[in-house]
Amino acid sequence: MSGDPMESEMDTEEEWVDDGPVVRAYALTRGRVTPSSPAALDLTAIVAATGAALPDHADLGSEHRRLLGLLPRARPLADVASDSGLPLGVVRVLLGDLLDHGLVLVRPPAPAGAANRMESILQEVISGLRAL
Numbered sequence: 009m010s011g012d013p014m015e016s017e018m019d020t021e022e023e024w025v026d027d028g029p030v031v032r033a034y035a036l037t038r039g040r041v042t043p044s045s046p047a048a049l050d051l052t053a054i055v056a057a058t059g060a061a062l063p064d065h066a067d068l069g070s071e072h073r074r075l076l077g078l079l080p081r082a083r084p085l086a087d088v089a090s091d092s093g094l095p096l097g098v099v100r101v102l103l104g105d106l107l108d109h110g111l112v113l114v115r116p117p118a119p120a121g122a123a124n125r126m127e128s129i130l131q132e133v134i135s136g137l138r139a140l
Contacts, residue, residue, distance in 0.1 A: 044108055049100045049103055049104060050116060051096070052086065054082050055079060055084070055112055055113070056082035056112065056115075057079040057112055058110060060110055062109075068106070071092075071094070071102055072102055074092065075088065075099065078091050079112065085103070
């Protein structure tokens with residue numbers, strides 16, 4: 009330390025944005041970088057709120073509640089992260105917490121072959137209708 013008074017003032021200053029202090033991403037996840045839930049939170053996974061009430065004992069913050077508010081219907085995880093304005097890693101950790109409490113359901117993305125099967129079925133239906 010040089011003893012410079014300006015240096016000590018700068019160390020204690022907080023960053024503020026939109027009339028509130030900036031909260032670092034690691035603070036929102038309590039330093040965690042991976043979700044606690046074993047479920048794969050893939051970028052294209054479909055996430056939906058279960059509608060269950062928040063448990064009294066749950067240690068869920070305002071960001072958890074905000075994510076629940078973004079899930080009035082099932083949505084891809086990428087869309088939830090985009091609309092939340094939070095980094096994807098943070099959203100994965102927070103959704104993992106919500107999954108642990110039974111507040112969200114996560115459905116893995118459809119396998120790549122499923123789209124081809126569906127297209128094949130639709131082609132058969134169209135062919136059948138044309139034959140009528």
